[in-house]
Amino acid sequence: MKPNPIQGKLAGLSILVVEDGADNQRIFRHFLKMAGADFFIVEDGRSALERALQDESIDLVLMDIQIPEIDGYEVTERLRNAGFTRPIIAVTAHPLQLEKPQGAKAGITDFLAKPIQIETLVQTIIKYTRPEPQAAAPEASPEPAPAVTSAVEIQDSEPFLLSKYHNNQMYRSIIIEFVRSFQQRIEDMVALINDMNWEKLGFALHQMKGAAATYGYPQVSEIAAQMEHTAKEARRDVHAVQTIRKQAEHMRGMGIRMQSGLDGFENRTV
Known part of the structure; x- marks a missing residue:
């Protein structure tokens, strides 16, 4: 280890x-x-x-x-x-x-x-x-790559989705917590879509976008960014409501793949 x-x-x-x-x-x-x-x-x-x-x-x-x-x-x-x-x-x-x-x-x-x-x-x-004058200063934290917001879906071919940190013991417990709570978060977002509460939905998606990237799921972060953009459009475009419903279903599917990936990894490490 x-x-x-x-x-x-x-x-x-x-x-x-x-x-x-x-x-x-x-x-x-x-x-x-x-x-x-x-x-x-x-x-x-x-x-x-x-x-x-x-x-x-x-x-x-x-x-x-x-x-x-x-x-x-x-x-x-x-x-x-x-x-x-x-x-x-x-x-x-x-x-x-x-x-x-x-x-x-x-x-x-x-x-x-x-x-x-x-x-x-x-x-x-x-x-x-704890400054050390002769030590090299750490480089500034790299900026995250801009999320693509034009496409409704990202093509997925694998039946499971693993965090890029799945082998990193430092992240293990918070990844598990994130994945296990994911489907409930999607249900909460769907309820906000049904209520057309775009402001609260946008806040939830903004949080999801950053969290998913930090937990090592950039694909989920990208979908959240797409949905955040669509939530803004839905305030003035009725067609965007149907789009964001499709995006939410895609996000739900990603959650299932995340859980499958987590279950499969835990079974292999037992």
Whole structure:
């Protein structure tokens, strides 16, 4: 078994995580715990402000940009104006070249792109909390490839679908949790389609898009991106409603293939 490359790497550090998405919270919780960090998660900008200004033990802040009440840039700017000097790392799904100018103005220390690359996350935290002048700085987290949103379906030929991290022990438990909850999430999305609640559906799909990529299912992430685009179209185009229903059924089928892949892999490893 390969050694865990992040095990204990962040021991002794206190990290404030500002993230409202349940999947990303789960990912941060799983890997920061594995790396040995102490951490606290808040879901909105106002709570982030209060916690950061009151807790002097915080070594670094991981700041999602799209958060409720006050966005990540305004939170950062207020913290800097209040004298907060510790590193603030922005986490965003938007193109970094578009985000960096505004981030620099607000006082962001650095950026990480979603989907989150776990080893890059840990390396970046180490870079700004335990600097070693002669050590090579980690490369910036690569930006995710833009999702294709024009096609309704992706051609699938295999009866099962495995995460690209299926052999990585670090990911095993959260992959299992993601796959086992997947069909219920599809049912929840279908209910939102039936209710024509496009705003809430779009939020759920945005979360699914990033989570699936982080869990190692880029095919699922791409379908979620297509559906997110279609949900926007459905607000003004009745024909898009039928399209998104077909996409949801395709997503349901992918969930079955994911479960088959997980079952088959677990049977081979018993």
